[in-house]
Amino acid sequence: MAAGLVISAPASGVGKTTLTLALARAWRHRGLNVQCFKSGPDYIDPAFHAAATGRASVNVDSWAMDRGAISHLVSRGADADVVLAEGSMGLFDGVAAPGVSGTGATADIAEMLGWPVVLVIDPSGQAQTAAAIAAGLRDYRPGVRLAGVVLNRVASPRHEDLVRRALNDAGIAVFGALPRHAEISLPKRHLGLVQAEEQAEIGKLIDEAARFVAEHVDLDAVLRSAASWTPQPAANGLNVTPPGQRIALARDAAFSFVYPHMLEAWRGAGAEISTFSPLSDEAPDASADVCWLPGGYPELHAGKIAANARFRSGLRAFAETRPVHGECGGYMVLGTALTDADGVRHEMTGLLGLETSFAKRRMHLGYRLATLAAPMPGHRPSARLRGHEFHYSTILAQPDTPLAVVHDATGAVIAETGSQRGHATGTFFHLIAEDR
Structure with missing residues (x-):
């Protein structure tokens, strides 16, 4: 006990x-x-x-x-x-x-x-x-x-x-x-x-x-x-569906924010996770059926990410046939460009049209409830996803098809809708759970 x-x-x-x-x-x-x-x-x-x-x-x-x-x-x-x-x-x-x-x-x-x-x-x-x-x-x-x-x-x-x-x-x-x-x-x-x-x-x-x-x-x-x-037996566990059977997960100092319970739930459901480092110029595992770029601090490493041609070309090749999803920092890297705090513009992977800037910082913080307008890895259209958003970037352009209708905890609609283009999707919020 x-x-x-x-x-x-x-x-x-x-x-x-x-x-x-x-x-x-x-x-x-x-x-x-x-x-x-x-x-x-x-x-x-x-x-x-x-x-x-x-x-x-x-x-x-x-x-x-x-x-x-x-x-x-x-x-x-x-x-x-x-x-x-x-x-x-x-x-x-x-x-x-x-x-x-x-x-x-x-x-x-x-x-x-x-x-x-x-x-x-x-x-x-x-x-x-x-x-x-x-x-x-x-x-x-x-x-x-x-x-x-x-x-x-x-x-x-x-x-x-x-x-x-x-x-x-x-x-x-x-x-x-x-x-x-x-x-x-x-x-x-x-x-x-x-x-x-x-x-x-x-x-x-x-x-x-x-x-x-x-x-x-x-x-x-x-x-x-x-x-x-003494823990009480739970009638049900986490309502989490893995985004794929074999998941290529970006994991290094620029891509590190992912909820531990999500990874455990994926593994518990039988998914396999292989990690790769964009900062080491690694591409996602070619045998994976989905790629996931979590949040982190890409703004601190934007120059290196922009220079790592093997990572960028490998991710683009992966996205031609299989889903790629990015959360927050990962979403920014899937975009066209990221401007750092010094005002320097860095080209990103271009899988989405999103362009963000840290030159004029503004905090975005709070719970998010998203109703998907299009599918994203592991979740069907109309699914209600609960997550949390915390970043200081400003959207300069978000031209792609919105991924979801997103509300804050008060019910107000927010502009950070996420994006969908081809096999690429992205959100500013970090996924915590799906409503049952």
Whole structure:
């Protein structure tokens, strides 16, 4: 029987990921088997979780997934001693209109699984007010239980004492207080954290975080606060159809954003995945029956992609007879051209007419519900796909046949329709699940 906890906070940027990684590694050092999950659509954190625990982590999302799918994914923690679900944004932050089983808020997952919440509170610039915030979060939704708090970035022993006293008066347990410690800060990029696979010293960084947290946090008290949990059998699993039997998947520093549960679902359905690196000028496997270009950071490697003739010609030859699909960054590379942040225009593969620019950055962020107007690999016309879009590129041209009618979480129609031309398709959103 595992012990389940949710790690959350009042807001983003407070230290949820660092605490999650530190707790996972510290308990692993004690011989415990730790499984992590990520609540919400963030596709970077699961790789950090895997680095800390040695076990694959996946996303669970109440806006895009039904309870059966979430139960199916979480059941992988059945053989663990401790299961940690790291939240996104603030505890109750989600979209205004519910999706499949909730609004995408971390609180949905905490209530659904019955796991208590450990709050990370950053009391910078305040003292007793931190207790008022914690108490408000504790009382906001009756079905969500607060286990206690960990204070992060406390300024001094006096500061810590003021906050601790106020929290104790409010009846809220304080598991520990972390002074500022720059050495365990995780580097960031415009889409969030720099990916785990890009950091050669990630193991040492997590070890240092674990040592630091173990020195300042009562790990036994945190563990005792967890809920005993046995996964409930799911009536159904993920509603995911592989895009093909043999999938050529672009995989390198420019093409790295794909939800782990999608790849697992493809393999679980019997599909074979072969990877290739466009940055190494590799073409997709000629024996594959579909090619998939996930998102990533093509804007950081646009010059190299434009210069890699073997990749570009190989992809074009593949697309003459078989489907090719791109998500977000992959969609941009299927287009005609990409202008980087310095204003330099780079020719892409030209399978679609899309042209994008990072010279004038504008954030596009949010859930997407797409109704397909044309087929795409693994999905029929009229299928309703749920996904998430996050990028800073601007569309200069999107001349091809729209792939879908796309709405945001409020129901508003958006301009990022995706594209279809010949065997090539692309979307700006990353696919999470198909509606049943």
